[in-house]
Amino acid sequence: MTFRGGTGSGRTPGDVVVVGGSLAGLLAAAALAGPGRTVTVVERDVVADAPAPRPGVPQGRQPHALLYRSLVAVEELLPGFGDDLRAAGAVPVDTGALAWLGELGWSPDSEQFPVLSASRPLIEHVVRTRVLELPGVRTVDGARVTGLSAADADPGSGADPGSPRWSVALEGREALPADLVVDASGRASRLPVWLDALGVPPAAVEQVDARIGYATRTLRLPVDAVGPAGVVIAQLPDQPGGIALPVEGGRWLVAAAGAGDRRPPREPDAWRAYLGALRDPALAEIVDAGELEGEVVVHRQTANVRHRYDRVPGWPGGLVVVGDALCAFDPVYGQGVAVAALEALALRDAVRRDDLTTARGARRFLRRAVRAGALPWAIATGEDLRLPTSEGRVPRATALAGVWTGELARLGTHGDTVAQAALARVYHLMASPLSVYRPSLVARVLRARLRGYGPPVPRPQIVRGAVRGAADVSPPAARP
Numbered sequence: 001m002t003f004r005g006g007t008g009s010g011r012t013p014g015d016v017v018v019v020g021g022s023l024a025g026l027l028a029a030a031a032l033a034g035p036g037r038t039v040t041v042v043e044r045d046v047v048a049d050a051p052a053p054r055p056g057v058p059q060g061r062q063p064h065a066l067l068y069r070s071l072v073a074v075e076e077l078l079p080g081f082g083d084d085l086r087a088a089g090a091v092p093v094d095t096g097a098l099a100w101l102g103e104l105g106w107s108p109d110s111e112q113f114p115v116l117s118a119s120r121p122l123i124e125h126v127v128r129t130r131v132l133e134l135p136g137v138r139t140v141d142g143a144r145v146t147g148l149s150a151a152d153a154d155p156g157s158g159a160d161p162g163s164p165r166w167s168v169a170l171e172g173r174e175a176l177p178a179d180l181v182v183d184a185s186g187r188a189s190r191l192p193v194w195l196d197a198l199g200v201p202p203a204a205v206e207q208v209d210a211r212i213g214y215a216t217r218t219l220r221l222p223v224d225a226v227g228p229a230g231v232v233i234a235q236l237p238d239q240p241g242g243i244a245l246p247v248e249g250g251r252w253l254v255a256a257a258g259a260g261d262r263r264p265p266r267e268p269d270a271w272r273a274y275l276g277a278l279r280d281p282a283l284a285e286i287v288d289a290g291e292l293e294g295e296v297v298v299h300r301q302t303a304n305v306r307h308r309y310d311r312v313p314g315w316p317g318g319l320v321v322v323g324d325a326l327c328a329f330d331p332v333y334g335q336g337v338a339v340a341a342l343e344a345l346a347l348r349d350a351v352r353r354d355d356l357t358t359a360r361g362a363r364r365f366l367r368r369a370v371r372a373g374a375l376p377w378a379i380a381t382g383e384d385l386r387l388p389t390s391e392g393r394v395p396r397a398t399a400l401a402g403v404w405t406g407e408l409a410r411l412g413t414h415g416d417t418v419a420q421a422a423l424a425r426v427y428h429l430m431a432s433p434l435s436v437y438r439p440s441l442v443a444r445v446l447r448a449r450l451r452g453y454g455p456p457v458p459r460p461q462i463v464r465g466a467v468r469g470a471a472d473v474s475p476p477a478a479r480p
């Protein structure tokens, strides 16, 4: 089978099949739902009616922080989503009220972005409930897609020759016909194999792997037992970090994150010791204040991976890719859901304006999708390349930008909430990275350099009523 990227007209994508019913697939389905269209979300797992971790989403038991941009974008796709998530138990968190220990010190407590903190299964459950209410959307659960085949368009139909009608093969079930296939099957997507079988040239794969591992435990502890809204100990090139976030049901998720041979351990005592030996014992203090539940859950598939499907010659019409299957990020920066939502918005616009069943329309969407993830990609890979566990060098422009953002971060650790907010706007994908060069910020840096930075932000009290430093800070046991 060959696909010739012609310029003729395709078809109205009446039958859409989305491969993968996780966040990217569900948000894509929301974007594509519309009159005269049937959107079938095919999911390998049998998905429970209540929020629960599932095997197809192995990262589901790790903390998932939602950038403010992700909430704004999902709200645009599913109006009222924030209210639904809050009603389901998500904890409102102001990102400026997180106790954040960066490379240079603690950030000041300030007002920033109102986000919601919830477990990954709850976020998906609320999205799924809303998406399945949309007209024309249905799911086929417990069904694994095993491949794609295509028939060239009927020569007499006037349709683009690069615009096939797809047949989506399912394990042990009848294949599904589709005018448009959306691959949202995550990091483990088999699309490269399926494309190879179709004779489509392989896409270049860009990768930066800092070999980061997560180890997380759930803790029963009232939200207000901790002073700050949550705690982040940023990972540094030579030191591990971690995060503690409140979630629904009076629980906290506490994760350690480290790279290479300093990845956090699975064994409970070693995990607790690892937290105690971080640059600051805040996470260990939280753990000691609560009641631990379940086991330590480890996850190590965290590489930044981007498939350049947008550059593949002879790309077929009626096939697009979203979410981690297109571009997966080191999760430490919390960007995956935001990018999936931005891609879904791009898909909604593309299906209104363009003809995705043609090769040209599909390629144009893929280019937009890659652009939607370009800033997060630059942030995540730029930071990860600083880690000795990554191969490759930080690009010169990124390194220079890092010097400037380091200046602003320094102001933040001395209480400058304006500089801190400017960085947060970019981090939450709410402003252009160029916004950090505005003259008023330059003036603030120069003033501090001439007149001094003032006192550093003090360490916040972590557990209410606890004495600072009460946690055991003994060195960790041997790490795996």
Ligand SMILES: Cc1cc2nc3c(=O)[nH]c(=O)nc-3n(C[C@H](O)[C@H](O)[C@H](O)COP(=O)(O)OP(=O)(O)OC[C@H]3O[C@@H](n4cnc5c(N)ncnc54)[C@H](O)[C@@H]3O)c2cc1C
Pocket (backbone or CB within 6 Å): 019, 020, 021, 022, 023, 024, 025, 042, 043, 044, 045, 055, 056, 057, 059, 062, 063, 064, 065, 066, 067, 070, 143, 144, 145, 146, 184, 185, 186, 187, 188, 189, 190, 214, 299, 301, 302, 322, 323, 324, 325, 331, 332, 333, 334, 335, 336, 337, 338, 340
């Ligand atoms: C440790 C960790 C922590 C993270 N933390 C954050 C965070 O704080 N903030 C954030 O925004 N993002 C975070 N992410 C990223 C986030 O999980 C993903 O970006 C997001 O879930 C979107 O993923 P997805 O839907 O593309 O893929 P996945 O969530 O991986 O889902 C893929 C789906 O496809 C299904 N599937 C796969 N193959 C087939 C097939 N052949 N047939 C049918 N179904 C199939 C799977 O069962 C699964 O349901 C984190 C990721 C990891 C690994």
